[in-house]
Structure formats: structure tokens, C-alpha cells
Amino acid sequence: MLPQNIETFIGCDASYEEAKIVLFGAPFDSTTSFRPGARFASSAMRHESFGLETYSPYQDKDLTDYKIFDSGDLELCFGSAEAAVSDIESRADAILSDGKLPVLLGGEHLVTLGSVRAVQKRYPDLVILHFDAHADLREDYLGARLSHACVMRRCHDLLGDGRIHQFCIRSGDREEFLFASKHTKMHKFSFDGLAETVEELKGSQVPVYLTIDLDCLDPSAFPGTGTPEAGGVTFLQLLGALQLVSETNIVGADVNELAPMLDPTGVSTAAACKVLRELLLYLAGKD
Numbered sequence: 668m669l670p671q672n673i674e675t676f677i678g679c680d681a682s683y684e685e686a687k688i689v690l691f692g693a694p695f696d697s698t699t700s701f702r703p704g705a706r707f708a709s710s711a712m713r714h715e716s717f718g719l720e721t722y723s724p725y726q727d728k729d730l731t732d733y734k735i736f737d738s739g740d741l742e743l744c745f746g747s748a749e750a751a752v753s754d755i756e757s758r759a760d761a762i763l764s765d766g767k768l769p770v771l772l773g774g775e776h777l778v779t780l781g782s783v784r785a786v787q788k789r790y791p792d793l794v795i796l797h798f799d800a801h802a803d804l805r806e807d808y809l810g811a812r813l814s815h816a817c818v819m820r821r822c823h824d825l826l827g828d829g830r831i832h833q834f835c836i837r838s839g840d841r842e843e844f845l846f847a848s849k850h851t852k853m854h855k856f857s858f859d860g861l862a863e864t865v866e867e868l869k870g871s872q873v874p875v876y877l878t879i880d881l882d883c884l885d886p887s888a889f890p891g892t893g894t895p896e897a898g899g900v901t902f903l904q905l906l907g908a909l910q911l912v913s914e915t916n917i918v919g920a921d922v923n924e925l926a927p928m929l930d931p932t933g934v935s936t937a938a939a940c941k942v943l944r945e946l947l948l949y950l951a952g953k954d
Contacts, residue, residue, distance in 0.1 A: 669761075674713050675737035676943065678721035678730025686736035688951055689762045690770050693778040695743045695751045696926075698814040702893040704926030708939065709740050709772040711927040716940045725906060726948050733951035736767075748777060748813040755781025759919065763789055768950060772943070773923025775893070776803060776815040779878045783822050786919040790874035795822055795831045796864075796912055798905070799880035800896035802839030802853070804846050815924075823850060834858050834908070835883040838896045857900060858908045868915045877912055877920040879905075879946070881939055891935025893926045902938060906945055913949035920946060 669683045679690055692709030699705065721730040741758055744750040755771070759782040762769040771782045776799070787793045797803075797819060804823070808814035813821070823831055831851040835858065847853040854860040868875055882892040885899030900908075925939040 669736070669738040673739070676713050676940075677716040677719055679735040679737040679947070681734040681736050683736045683738070686734045686767060688733075688735045688768045688770055688947060690735065690737040690772060691758050691762070692740035692772040693743060693751070693755050693774040693781070694740050695745065695773070695778055696775040696893070697745045697751070698748055698777050698808070698811060699775050699893050700808060700814065700816055702926060702929060704928045705773060705775045705893055705924055707927055708774060708923070708925035711936050712772060712925065712940050712943065713737070715933065715936045716944075718937060719940055719944060723945060723948050725945060726952065728948045728952055730944065730947060733948070735947055735951060748811070752777065752781040752784070752813065756784045759785035760788070768917070769919050770947065770950070771921035771923075773921060776818045776878075776880050776923050777813060778923060779921050780813070780818050780821050782919055782921055783825065783876055786874075786876050787825050790918055793826060793830070793874050793876055793918070794868060795826065796875055796877045796915070797831055797833045798835055798878070798883040798908065799833065800835060800838050800882040800899055801880070801894065802833065802836050802843040802847060804839065804843040804851070819851070820846075832864050834861055835900055837898050856898065858904060861908055861911055865911045865914055872916050874918040875912070875915040877917055879920070879922045879942065880924045881922065881942065882924050884938070889935050889938055891926055891928075891930025892924050893929070902941075905942065909942075909945055909949055913953065917950060920950065922946065
């Protein structure tokens with residue numbers, strides 16, 4: 668059982684016992700390769716979420732109609748990436764053990780690895796859907812194998828070939844793209860191919876982990892991120908992608924790489940909150 672968080676994401680104040688979905692934050696950005704600040708995302712999203720409505724006109728659903736619990740942020744060791752990832756894994760494992768769906772709020776993208784480790788232990792045939800501007804397939808970054816630049820490579824170490832589907836990718840070194848051509852299913856620049864991928868996945872009912880790096884969005888819509896990349900998708904295109912992937916058997920998810928202080932207008936944080944609201948409603952509405 669997890670204790671109630673003091674400040675929750677809007678509409679996510681059910682008790683742990685009755686909740687089907689559990690939010691938890693991982694305020695970690697110690698391996699950020701460019702501009703830090705993602706460690707403040709989860710708390711900023713909770714605070715700013717009260718500028719939103721719980722009701723979604725996109726889906727005609729309301730967060731208050733569902734049982735979602737926000738357990739707050741983990742206290743993570745900023746001096747050890749492995750310790751942080753291990754703590755995230757332990758929390759995700761506890762949520763899964765209680766028959767609930769974990770939704771992780773980053774933090775930098777490395778936090779995904781902890782959650783994927785826990786989910787993959789229960790679902791050995793796990794598949795990842797990865798929305799991102801960056802390939803994140805480096806073997807190491809400046810000698811570190813645990814880095815947000817390496818997170819999908821570490822996930823590949825767990826899952827193996829052909830089980831990571833990447834969309835919107837528009838940045839990485841040459842070796843990453845060569846690796847992807849042999850080992851992952853990469854769709855560059857957009858969500859082209861997502862509908863076909865979803866049809867394949869929902870037909871086989873394989874378990875799916877969804878990881879959303881918010882820098883898949885174009886910087887004109889989402890400038891508050893550590894490594895912005897021109898040429899991204901629009902907010903509405905991302906919502907359309909969420910609608911598609913909600914048809915698959917999602918067993919875990921995360922939203923990451925908001926750096927709220929890098930966008931003093933607050934628009935990026937508001938966009939991140941709306942993405943999370945829509946994701947939660949798609950997940951909760953399947954029950």
C-alpha cells in the first residue's frame with residue numbers, strides 16, 4: 668500500500684486500494700547531456716494541472732469518473748544512475764504486484780529503464796512503443812552506459828531485436844541509425860506506420876510499454892525540453908497517436924523530458940499536463 672500524496676495531478680486522488688492506475692514521479696536528470704531541469708517536471712505538472720479541466724472534450728471523458736492514484740515523487744539518488752533506476756524499478760514492481768498499471772512521470776528519459784525492467788519481468792514478450800525526437804540507441808555516452816542517450820539501447824539489451832518500435836525520430840549519430848536498421852523498427856520524422864504497427868500489435872495482443880519523450884513535439888509547440896529538435900509533430904498529431912496506441916494492450920507507460928524552467932511562459936508544462944490527461948483517460952477508459 669502506498670500513502671496518499673499531498674499534491675496530486677488533477678483528478679487523480681482515488682485511494683491506492685481502489686485505483687486501477689498509479690502515477691509516480693521520478694525527478695531525475697543527472698545524465699542529461701545538454702540542458703538540465705527535467706527533475707522538476709513531475710512536481711510542476713501536478714501544480715500546473717489545476718489550470719486544466721478534468722474533462723476532455725477530445726474524448727468526452729472525465730478523470731473524476733475513474734480511479735487513479737498519484738503516489739507522488741520518489742526520492743532518488745542524484746549521484747548514482749544505477750541506484751535511481753533500481754529505485755524506479757522497485758516502485759514499478761510494487762505497483763504491478765498489486766495488479767495496477769504504473770504510469771511514470773519523468774525526469775529525463777533514462778528513468779524509463781527502471782519501469783521497463785519491472786514490466787519486462789512480468790511480461791517477457793513485452794514490446795515498446797517509443798515516441799521521441801532522438802534515437803537514444805548509443806552504446807554509451809562519454810563512457811556512461813546509463814544515460815538518457817542510451818536508454819533504448821539498454822531496453823534493447825532486455826528485449827532483443829524487433830521489439831522496439833520508434834516514431835518521430837529525427838536525431839542521433841550515424842551508428843544509432845545503423846543499429847536501428849538492424850535491430851529496431853524505426854519510423855523517422857513522423858507517426859507514419861503507426862496505424863499498421865497498432866493493427867499488428869492489437870491483433871496479437873502482446874503486452875506494450877508506451878514511452879513518450881515530449882521532445883517528439885516540435886519546439887514551436889514544446890520549447891521547454893533539454894534537447895529540442897526542429898521538425899517535430901504537432902500536439903494534435905500526438906493526441907491522434909495516443910488514440911491509436913490505446914487500442915493495444917498497454918501494461919505500462921511514461922511521459923518524460925519536460926524541463927519546465929526552460930519555458931518561462933508555462934506553455935510547455937500546460938501541454939505536458941494535457942498529454943498526460945489524455946493518456947490517462949485512454950488507459951482508464953479501456954476498463
